[in-house]
Amino acid sequence: MSQAGKLLTRLEKEDLRILMAIEIGMKKSEYVTIKDIKFYSRYPLPETLYRLKNVHKLGLTIRNSEEREVAYQINSIGYDVLALHTLVEKKIISQLGPLLGKGKESDVYSCIDDDDVIYALKIYRMGRRSFKNVRKLRNITGERTHLSWLYINRLAAKKEYNALKEIYKLGLKTPKPIGYNRHIIVMEYLRGKEIVYYKDIEKPEELFNEILFQMREIYKKSNLVHGDLGEFNIISDEDGNILIIDWLQSIPSDHPNALKILERDIQNICNYFHKKYRIEYNLKDILDSFTE
Ligand SMILES: Nc1ncnc2c1ncn2[C@@H]1O[C@H](COP(=O)(O)OP(=O)(O)O)[C@@H](O)[C@H]1O
Ligand SMILES: [Mg+2]
The missing domain is CATH 3.30.200.20 (Phosphorylase Kinase; domain 1)
Structure with a gap:
């Protein structure tokens, strides 16, 4: 389990409130002074200091003592703790x-x-x-x-x-x-793995067509281009069910670069199925089917 997951059970609500106070302060500056942490948490100074010591000892914050005033930021584990806590709540x-x-x-x-x-x-x-x-x-x-x-x-x-x-x-x-x-x-969650990790697929042609069909529907109906599509961002289970994942780089289909990026996505898929399963394709026909 993640470090944050384990720590979450050991934290008291006052610790979480101190972390949230630092989080609020970090909107304004990289490090948050004790005075500001006290202000945002609305705790008296002794409680603020006690809780700060606590969360720092647990490894959830980074202290900066180089400036005139000591200041803190939360680190990535501290941020995980806050998000996980909210998801549980x-x-x-x-x-x-x-x-x-x-x-x-x-x-x-x-x-x-x-x-x-x-x-x-x-x-x-x-x-x-x-x-x-x-x-x-x-x-x-x-x-x-x-x-x-x-x-x-x-x-x-x-x-x-x-x-x-x-x-x-x-x-x-x-x-x-x-x-x-x-x-x-x-x-x-799909119990499976990225298609790249399958040694062999029973009906590669079917899978290839299914992926292109999904891409086309997504392009036409959701107006989105994946932007990072390839054999690593498609997961499949043993029954051949698939999910296309990892949409961070997606762009709207009316973006000036959308067609270029769509073409690259399609080319990635075609290359992969051609190299691994010898599937023949006609890039122009495929592209036309997206834009017609
Ligand atoms: N919905 C999911 N079901 C099962 N496994 C997943 C799921 N989402 C992600 N994964 C696993 O986590 C890995 C990384 O996820 P991904 O969204 O591709 O992140 P990254 O942007 O870091 O590449 C995937 O390659 C896959 O193994
Ligand atoms: Mg990925």
């Missing part, structure tokens, strides 16, 4: 399970709700390894001087959640969105 999940996969810019865990239904829980961790997408999101937010990783990851989760909502409501094959908070989204 809202009864979206009840328990976190093992890690399912580590992506380029996220960790994906399994989790369950009160009825023991299993979901996938994706935690955004951008800024750690990937800067490409951080730049892209920056374009959306405009040039703010103080743009914390907190905000970037929250924005990423919201973007992906909204894309899932748009696509899923049309009955197309993306995980059903269950809920989100801060930088975490909870979605339908």
Whole structure:
């Protein structure tokens, strides 16, 4: 289980309130002074200091003592704790399970709700390894001087959640969105693996056509282009059910680059099925079927 998941059970509500006070302060500045933490938490100074010591000892904050005033920020585990806590409070999940996969810019865990239904829980961790997408999101937010990783990851989760909502409501094959908070989204779980990890697929032609069909429907009806489509972002179970995942880089189909990016997505899929299963295709015909 994640470190945050384990820590969550050891925290008292006062600890969480201190973390939230730091979170609020971080909207304004990278580090939050004790005076501000006290203000946002509305605790008296002794309680503020006691709780700060607590959360810091548990490894949920980063202290900056270089300036005149000592100040804190929450670290990524602290942020996980806050989001997981809210998801539990809202009864979206009840328990976190093992890690399912580590992506380029996220960790994906399994989790369950009160009825023991299993979901996938994706935690955004951008800024750690990937800067490409951080730049892209920056374009959306405009040039703010103080743009914390907190905000970037929250924005990423919201973007992906909204894309899932748009696509899923049309009955197309993306995980059903269950809920989100801060930088975490909870979605339908498919017991399977990325198609790249199947040594052999019984009817590759059927799968190939199904993927193209889904892409086309999504393009035409949800007006979205995936933007990062390939054999790593399509999961399949043993029965051949598929889900197209990882919608962070999706763009609207009326975006000036949409066609170019759509073509790249299609080309990725075609290349993969051609190389691995010798499936022949006509790129122009496929492209035409999207835009006709
Ligand atoms: N809904 C899901 N059901 C099952 N496994 C999932 C689901 N979503 C993600 N995963 C697993 O987690 C991995 C990373 O997820 P992904 O959304 O592709 O993140 P990244 O943007 O970091 O690549 C996937 O490759 C897959 O193994
Ligand atoms: Mg991925």
